[in-house]
Amino acid sequence: MDYKQTLLMPQTEFPMRGNLPNKEPKMQEEWDQMNMYEKVQKRTEGRPLFVLHDGPPYANGDIHMGHAMNKVLKDFIVRYKSMAGFHAPYVPGWDTHGLPIESALAKKKIDRKKMTVAEFRQKCAEYALEQVDRQRTQFKQLGVRGDWENPYITLTKDYEAAQIKVFGEMARKGYIYKGLKPVYWSPSSESALAEAEIEYQDKRSASIYVAFQVKDGKALLKGDEKFIIWTTTPWTIPANLAISLHPNLEYAVVKVNNDKFIVANDMLEEVTTKLEWENTEVVQTFKGQQAENLVAQHPFYDRDSLIVLGEHVTTESGTGLVHTAPGHGEDDFLVGKKYGLEVLCPVDEKGNFTEEAPGFEGLFYDKANKEITQKLEEVGALLKLEFITHSYPHDWRTKKPTIFRATNQWFASIKDFRDEILEEIKQVQWYPGWGETRLFNMVRDREDWCISRQRTWGVPIPVFYAEDRTPIITEETINHVSDLFAEHGSNIWFEWDAKELLPEGFTSEHSPNGQFTKETDIMDVWFDSGSSHQGVLEGRPELQRPADVYLEGSDQYRGWFNSSLSTAVAVTGKAPYKTIISHGFTLDGQGRKMSKSIGNTVVPSKIMKQYGADILRLWVASVDYQADVRISDEIIKQTSEGYRKIRNTFRFMLGNLHGFDPSKHRVAEKDLQEVDKYMLVKLQDLIKKVRHAYDHYEFSTIYSNIHNFCSIDLSSFYLDFAKDIIYIEAENSPRRRSIQTVYYDIVTALVKMLSPILTHTAEEVWAYIPGVEDESVQLTDMPEAVEVEGQDELKAKWDLFMEVRDDVLKALEEARTAKTIGKSLEAKITIVPKSEQMKQLLENVVDIHQLFIVSEAVITNEASGANEYEHVSVLVEKHDGERCERCWVASDTVGTDSEHPELCDRCASIVKEHYAHVAE
Numbered sequence: 001m002d003y004k005q006t007l008l009m010p011q012t013e014f015p016m017r018g019n020l021p022n023k024e025p026k027m028q029e030e031w032d033q034m035n036m037y038e039k040v041q042k043r044t045e046g047r048p049l050f051v052l053h054d055g056p057p058y059a060n061g062d063i064h065m066g067h068a069m070n071k072v073l074k075d076f077i078v079r080y081k082s083m084a085g086f087h088a089p090y091v092p093g094w095d096t097h098g099l100p101i102e103s104a105l106a107k108k109k110i111d112r113k114k115m116t117v118a119e120f121r122q123k124c125a126e127y128a129l130e131q132v133d134r135q136r137t138q139f140k141q142l143g144v145r146g147d148w149e150n151p152y153i154t155l156t157k158d159y160e161a162a163q164i165k166v167f168g169e170m171a172r173k174g175y176i177y178k179g180l181k182p183v184y185w186s187p188s189s190e191s192a193l194a195e196a197e198i199e200y201q202d203k204r205s206a207s208i209y210v211a212f213q214v215k216d217g218k219a220l221l222k223g224d225e226k227f228i229i230w231t232t233t234p235w236t237i238p239a240n241l242a243i244s245l246h247p248n249l250e251y252a253v254v255k256v257n258n259d260k261f262i263v264a265n266d267m268l269e270e271v272t273t274k275l276e277w278e279n280t281e282v283v284q285t286f287k288g289q290q291a292e293n294l295v296a297q298h299p300f301y302d303r304d305s306l307i308v309l310g311e312h313v314t315t316e317s318g319t320g321l322v323h324t325a326p327g328h329g330e331d332d333f334l335v336g337k338k339y340g341l342e343v344l345c346p347v348d349e350k351g352n353f354t355e356e357a358p359g360f361e362g363l364f365y366d367k368a369n370k371e372i373t374q375k376l377e378e379v380g381a382l383l384k385l386e387f388i389t390h391s392y393p394h395d396w397r398t399k400k401p402t403i404f405r406a407t408n409q410w411f412a413s414i415k416d417f418r419d420e421i422l423e424e425i426k427q428v429q430w431y432p433g434w435g436e437t438r439l440f441n442m443v444r445d446r447e448d449w450c451i452s453r454q455r456t457w458g459v460p461i462p463v464f465y466a467e468d469r470t471p472i473i474t475e476e477t478i479n480h481v482s483d484l485f486a487e488h489g490s491n492i493w494f495e496w497d498a499k500e501l502l503p504e505g506f507t508s509e510h511s512p513n514g515q516f517t518k519e520t521d522i523m524d525v526w527f528d529s530g531s532s533h534q535g536v537l538e539g540r541p542e543l544q545r546p547a548d549v550y551l552e553g554s555d556q557y558r559g560w561f562n563s564s565l566s567t568a569v570a571v572t573g574k575a576p577y578k579t580i581i582s583h584g585f586t587l588d589g590q591g592r593k594m595s596k597s598i599g600n601t602v603v604p605s606k607i608m609k610q611y612g613a614d615i616l617r618l619w620v621a622s623v624d625y626q627a628d629v630r631i632s633d634e635i636i637k638q639t640s641e642g643y644r645k646i647r648n649t650f651r652f653m654l655g656n657l658h659g660f661d662p663s664k665h666r667v668a669e670k671d672l673q674e675v676d677k678y679m680l681v682k683l684q685d686l687i688k689k690v691r692h693a694y695d696h697y698e699f700s701t702i703y704s705n706i707h708n709f710c711s712i713d714l715s716s717f718y719l720d721f722a723k724d725i726i727y728i729e730a731e732n733s734p735r736r737r738s739i740q741t742v743y744y745d746i747v748t749a750l751v752k753m754l755s756p757i758l759t760h761t762a763e764e765v766w767a768y769i770p771g772v773e774d775e776s777v778q779l780t781d782m783p784e785a786v787e788v789e790g791q792d793e794l795k796a797k798w799d800l801f802m803e804v805r806d807d808v809l810k811a812l813e814e815a816r817t818a819k820t821i822g823k824s825l826e827a828k829i830t831i832v833p834k835s836e837q838m839k840q841l842l843e844n845v846v847d848i849h850q851l852f853i854v855s856e857a858v859i860t861n862e863a864s865g866a867n868e869y870e871h872v873s874v875l876v877e878k879h880d881g882e883r884c885e886r887c888w889v890a891s892d893t894v895g896t897d898s899e900h901p902e903l904c905d906r907c908a909s910i911v912k913e914h915y916a917h918v919a920e
Contacts, residue, residue, distance in 0.1 A: 003886040003903070006914050007727050008736075010655025014768040018647055020612020024760045028140060036778060037145055040082050041089060041542075043779055050086035052078050053537060053547035053577065054146075055560045056095035056154060056529050059131035060104060063138045065586040065594065065631060066553060068604040072620045073583060073699070074551055075144040079756035080694045083782045089542045090146040092139065093532065096128035096155040097458040098525040099189050099397055117456055117494040124457040125155055138605065143613045143759045145778075152536045154459075154528045161486035162535035163528060164462050168478030170570045175413050176451075178463075178471055180343050182326075182333045183450045185405035186395035187351030187365070191454045192409050193395060193402060194524050195446070195558065203392035203401055205232040206369050209275060209319070209384040210376055211261065212243060212305055216295035220286060225253055225260040227296050227307070228271065228383065230318035232390065234372045235365040238357040239325035241341045242306040243296055244332075245288035246313035249320055253284035264320020271319055275384055288313075299381035301358070310335040327406035330447075345406040349454065365403060410452035410461055410521065417570055418443060424565065424575040431581040431697055432626045438557050439565070439580075449566065451524045458522030460493040464502060465517045466510030476503055493518065530563025533576035546574060551581040581697055583625045589632025602631050611640060614758045618643050621699040621757045642707055646754070647761065649710040652719055653743045654768050656726045660740045662771040667734065667741045669789060673846060676742045678798040679718050680788050682709070683746055687785040690753045694782075699757070706754060714746070717802075721851050728887045730910050748772065749783040797841060800871075801851075804831075804842065807869035808852050814867070815876035825888050828856040828880075830863040832873040842872075855879040855890035886911070 031037075052074055057067055074090070081088035101124050105112070112120040136148055152159060170176050184193040211226040227243050245251065250265040256277045263271045265285060272280055294307040312331040313322050326336030327345030336343065346356035353360040353368060359375065360368050376382035393402045414421070421443050430436040452461055462481040464472040480503040484492060493501065498516040507514065537545035545568075552560055561580055568576035587593060588600040595601070607616045619639045623629040669677070686709050693701035722739050729736040747769055755762035755777045766777040774780050788794065808831070812824050821827045829852065833839040842848060842859045849857040856879055866875035879890035884904040895901045897908035 001900075001902070003907070003911065006886065006911050008659075008729075008731055009727060010652065011658040012651060012655040012768060014651050014654045014765065016648070016651060018612060018614070018643070018761065020614050020760060021609055023764065024143065024608075024613050025141070027760050027763060028143065031145075034775075036776065037147060039776075040145070040778055041087070044082050044087040047085060047087040049544055050081040050088040051537065051543050051547040052081075052088070052090060052549045052551065053532065053543070054091060054093045054152075055550060055552040055556060056093035056152070056532065057135065058098070058100065059094045059096045059128045059135065059153075060100050061131070063135055063604055065602050065604055067135075067139075068142055068616060069583060069586055069620050069625065069629070070551070070553065071139050071144045072142055072617050073581075073625060075142070075146075075617075075759070076621070076694075076699055076756045077549065077551070077697065079145060079759065079778070080782070083752065083755065083778075083780065084691070084694070085781070091150070091152055091536060091540060091543065092136075092144075092146045092148060093152040093536065094128075094132045094135070094154065095525060095529045096125075096132070096153055097522070097528050099191070099455060099457075101128055102455065102457050112456070118491045121457060121491055121494065128155060129153075141608055141613060142604070143617065145759075152532065152540070154525075154532075154535075157486050157489045158539060159531075159535040160459050160490045161482045162539055163459055163523070163531040164478060164482040164485055166531040166534050166567050166571055167462060167523070167527070168473070168475065168482070170412060170567070171473040171478070172475060173417075173570065175416055175570055176410065176473065177413060178408060178410050180406055180408050181411070181448075181450075182328055182330055182343075182345075182404040182406040183409055184393060184402045185349075185351075185407065186398065186400070186402050187349070188398035188400040189395055189455075190349045192407065192450050192452060194450050194526055197396050197524075197526075198393045198402065199396040200391045201394045201399070202389050203394075204387055204389050205392070206234050206373060207232050207384075207386050207388045208234050208373060208376070208382060209271075210237065210299060210323070211381050211383055212296035212299060214262075214294065215297040215304065218294055220290055220294065221253070221284075225262050227262045227321050228319045229321050229323040231323045232388065233328070234369045234376075235347075236325045236328045237299065237323070237372055237376070238301070238346055238353070238360060239327050239344045240298060240305055240323055241303075241326060241336065241344060242308045242324035242332075242339065244308050244310040244313050244322040244324045244335055245291055246311065246320065247287070247289040247292075247309045249288045249313065249315065250285055251288060251291065251320065252282045253286075255281040255283050262321070264315050266315040267318065267320045300375050300379050306339060306341065308335050308339045308341075328404045330404070333406065343406045347403065347405055349407075351403065366401070409450050410463075410519075411448040412451050412527075412566065412570070413448050414443070414446045414566060415448065418446065420573060421565060421569045424569055428575055428577060429579040431579065435554075435557065435580055435582055439561060442558060442562060443565075449524075449563075451527050452521040453524055455522055458525060459490055459528055461519045461521050461523055462493075463519040464498055465519070466508045467513060467515050468510050470508075470510040471519075472508060472510075472516070477506070524563075526559060526563040527567070529560055530567045533564055533568045534571065537576065545572070545576055547577050549579045549581060550577040551583070554582045554584055556582065581626075584628035587628055587630050589630055589634060591628075591630055602633075607636060611636060612760070614760050615640055615643055617757055617759065618703065621703040624700055642703070643758075643761075645707065645715070646710055646758070649714055649719070650747065650751070650761075650765050653714075653747045654765070656722075657740060657743055657747070657770055659731060660737075660744060660770055662741075662744055665732075665737050665740065666744070667738045671734070672738045672741065673735065674794065675718075675798065675845075675851065676738050677788055677790075678794050679713070679742050680745065681791045681795050681798075682713050683742075683749055684785040684788060684791070687749060687753070687783050691782065691785070694756075702753070702757065706750065709750075717805075718742075721853050724850050724853070724887060724889070728907065728910065730913055744769075744771075751777055752780055752783055755780075800838075800841060801845065804838070804871045805852065807872050808874055810869060811867055811874035811876050812852075812854070820876060821878050824853045825855055825883075826878055826890060827854040828858070828877050828890075829854050830858045830860055830866060830875040830877070832860060832863050832866050832875075834871060834873075838871060855881065 078088045078090045186193050209230050214221050214223050214225045217223045252265045254261050291307045292309050296305040298305050324332045326333045326341050326343045346354050351365045353363050355361050425440050498518040533545050537543045564576050689705050690702050751762050751765045762777050815821050863875040866873035881890040881892040882894035883890050885902040886907040891904035893905040900908040
């Protein structure tokens, strides 16, 4: 007789294969059609508000792996919060101004010279919005849920109007000023840059030692001496106006053959070695302060070089005398200001020398290095030339070197409210903790923020000029411009005359003829995105300032975290965020930066097409995202294995819930068997750990705990031994229903806990769980850990049992190796506990042989030949009973039932009951 028909084998239509690349797009379409985002918001209305404010990605090109990780991390948080008692709207955003878009249009052969500024800006806007649409589609493919139809975009009228208000409020408080000052200048971008736009890369530079002849030594020097300076920027020598000495350093006049040179005493040994001097003699020493206002001669121009004093001079490298060009360095500028020196900057916006550098006009500054060193050699001023490789500031967009160049720029004076910013940094929660120190140090060392850019595509600086060039920034003009931008957009700044942009009837004592002009520079894009707390958190009724969380890559300490904090503290006195979370960079499998030239880029779209978005999301959950993370085909394959384990666990439990209706078949907790209650306790522990990890943004902890629960607690134990009950017992057997009840609780809890991470798979599982009422798992709440009656005693007892089980499993494995048994169901085991307490514990476990998946288990005080383990001694023998054809357990009762001689007595009675039901 075929007894398979009498077994209750798993039945489910939940597929074994995920087939995610095909299923996910259909699910996303369904969510769009049912307005899932709006449904979630409606359901959570009235709950405490939780705002994760989206830092805007730049609207240019397809999303990369860093974008994907960033958006998925945000989605984990927002989805969790909306299932954890909060109302958590998510408004995505885009940063749409700046040079890369101008460059992209140039590559598309759009000639800006053949159109007006406003026409070119319109082309930029159109291009940016195309990129927004493209990236929006890709973000949605990741399963990220948000208000995608109503994002914030930095080029919209309302956003620009709000940004103008931020600028105006900072100006009203006196934080905005215009000044001539050296700033990072990018010849490749033809624009000033802020510190946030600088990255350091190695550069090969000429390193030169140059002699400046003393011209007026006053009473200190005789006049036949030469000051020695050292520099790695020979191109700045034409702009030299001074030499800086430290007031408290001791300087030596060193006689070398027929020459006398001046260097810092502390640097004498190093300079002697470097310049290969022999027979040196120190003929005089003096303090730096004694040399103040002495005069040297510029090496090749008929110009004085004043000796000045500066605290910035060090003896870490060089000669202890610093070549000073006020137009090409911040320290140089400050010391020059103190001594009333001209701010000479003979280099134009393209990086070419002007006529203020006779002999080098038209030369690109970097190419001029060679000509200038040759000139120095000709006049006998060049003492040493070599080449060094050193870290040098580069434009982070064009990747080309920057220079310091003095120009008239608009600045936000950070130092005026720096202490307030530093105080606010202390109030913020930081993940990881070092983020606080990093941003604190950046702000502490920051002076002014250069906010003007000499570009076209951006938000205009809303400043008017009177006839005498006095800047006009009043509350009246700011509000008027803001209102105009809100109505017409910022293009009107380039289409209308200054008079048309000013309030009607506006007058100024500085413009007696009523003539006005307007600023042509635009604002730094960091000012754009840094104003989002005003334009979005304050501007959107569903949000609030401060946001609960800002989450971005670790490069944003110098970028968005920084600019948002600066503008928010300037305007409101408070930080715009309560918590900062930063993530690392995505690297290839070998830990290298991804690069198209190396060919090691891993693209999100490729992973989604091959594996599905849920695999990518699970990878994000599996890594320590706060550090740099690696991704490769091999790593994604490993993630797929983890996914398969979770999916198969779901499938097994769903299959064994066939025929279970929770409203009819649920077993009350008090009636559950002990081992089932123990599994409920384990589930509550898991819920606590997972909720704690979600609350602290520890997603890899969630993944590892759930994966271990599926692999160890379920697959290797509970699901494994329960087959002998679920498959074998009668359908309505209380023991079977007890296990199904716990299966049901585990499945529903697990699917909810995984929903923020495996959002598509959780939705799929939800559709197969019997008796659930909510149409989507996204419209449910996270499970809460509950008390299980007697849980402490249960846990103590069964944790100890699990340790004994480890001993038994070792004994069975050794017996298999020794060929004593094949499968564990062939075994009879005799267990000798090491204590009376242990013996009582084991004797009180119901059907203990089932839990060990053996045919018989005997608990006794002694057994000859038993092997000793940590908690018990175990003897493993082959059971001498016959195997039951239905349950495969070896039993002495097989053959005792004449009607079913192939079955053990347990199975025979179940089968008889089965056929009795069928007959009815």
